[in-house]
Structures are given as structure tokens and as C-alpha cells.
Amino acid sequence: MALEDPTAPRRARQPRHEERLRVPWWWWLGSIALTAGLAAEVWLGAAGAQSWLPFALLLPVTIAGLWWLGRIRVAVVDDELRVDDARLPVRYVADAIPIDAEGKRQLLGPAADPLAFVVQRPWIPAAVQVVLDDAADPTPYWVISSRHPVRLAAAITAARDTHPTPTL
Numbered sequence: 001m002a003l004e005d006p007t008a009p010r011r012a013r014q015p016r017h018e019e020r021l022r023v024p025w026w027w028w029l030g031s032i033a034l035t036a037g038l039a040a041e042v043w044l045g046a047a048g049a050q051s052w053l054p055f056a057l058l059l060p061v062t063i064a065g066l067w068w069l070g071r072i073r074v075a076v077v078d079d080e081l082r083v084d085d086a087r088l089p090v091r092y093v094a095d096a097i098p099i100d101a102e103g104k105r106q107l108l109g110p111a112a113d114p115l116a117f118v119v120q121r122p123w124i125p126a127a128v129q130v131v132l133d134d135a136a137d138p139t140p141y142w143v144i145s146s147r148h149p150v151r152l153a154a155a156i157t158a159a160r161d162t163h164p165t166p167t168l
Helices: 025-044 049-069 103-109 149-160
Strands: 017-020 073-077 081-082 086-089 093-099 117-119 127-132 141-146
Touching: 017 149, 025 049, 073 149, 081 141, 081 149, 086 093, 093 103, 093 149, 103 127, 127 149
Parallel strands: 117 141
Antiparallel strands: 017 073, 073 081, 081 086, 093 127, 127 141
16 A cells, blocks of 8 residues: 655545535525616616616625625535535544434524534525534534535545544
């Protein structure tokens, strides 16, 4: 078995799972229609620069806001779970549990732990609970919204099983 050079750059591998938590398409239609209506109200038949200014300001702000809401990426790449800027080495994962809408409601409501790491999007009903096994970390688990919770949980578990915890 050849040893890997720790100074060599790591090759980027294909993700086992990757998704973006975008807003639904109908939010785009509804938001842009409401914004255009609001801009038309503000305009109210004004002449000159006042006629296009509400549209030029409100529509881009709405588009940027919708993009920002759906910017979060969830991926399992190599030996880590990536959720936006957060990184979790899979060696610290005890279990990955797909949960449905009711389970997510319970986990984020009555059964919530204040130390949990949560990336929740209300327009995505399902999620994955990633239970941690790290004595140095006070975070008991992560809750991550996912449109494909079974696939995400399977990818996390497969990555954990492929990259076992190193023994000291």
C-alpha cells in the first residue's frame, strides 16, 4: 500500500451528494409579480426618471433576495459534509437519520436542543439529522434541510464508512 504525501495537493473528487436549497420556482413568479405591482404603485404615472426608478430599484433587490435565500449548498465530498461554509469531517458522525416534515417539526420545536447546528429552510419539508460523536464538540447534532434526505443520509454514512476514524 502506497502512502500519500501529506504535502501534495488533494485532488477534488466528485461529490457523493450535492444539492442547492433553492426557493421554489413559484416564489420567483409571485415575488416578481408583487414587486412589479408595488413598483407600479410607487410610480403612479410619474414622468422622467421617476417612472423607471421604482422598477430599477425594487426588481433587482427582489431577485437578489430570492437568490440569497436559495444560495445554501449541501454536499458530501471526500471525507466531509459541507453545508454552506460549515464543514464536518465524517469521522465525527455517529449516525445520519432522514426525517420527514413531522419529525423535522418535532426536532426543531419541542425536542430541540439549543446547542444543535441547524440549517433549515421552511420551503423544504424534509431534513437529515446528523448525530455527532465528538467529545470535544458541545454540538449534539446537525439538522439540515434536504429535498432528498434518504440520499443525503446514505451519502454521509457511505463517506463515514469509507473514511473510518483514525486510531491513535
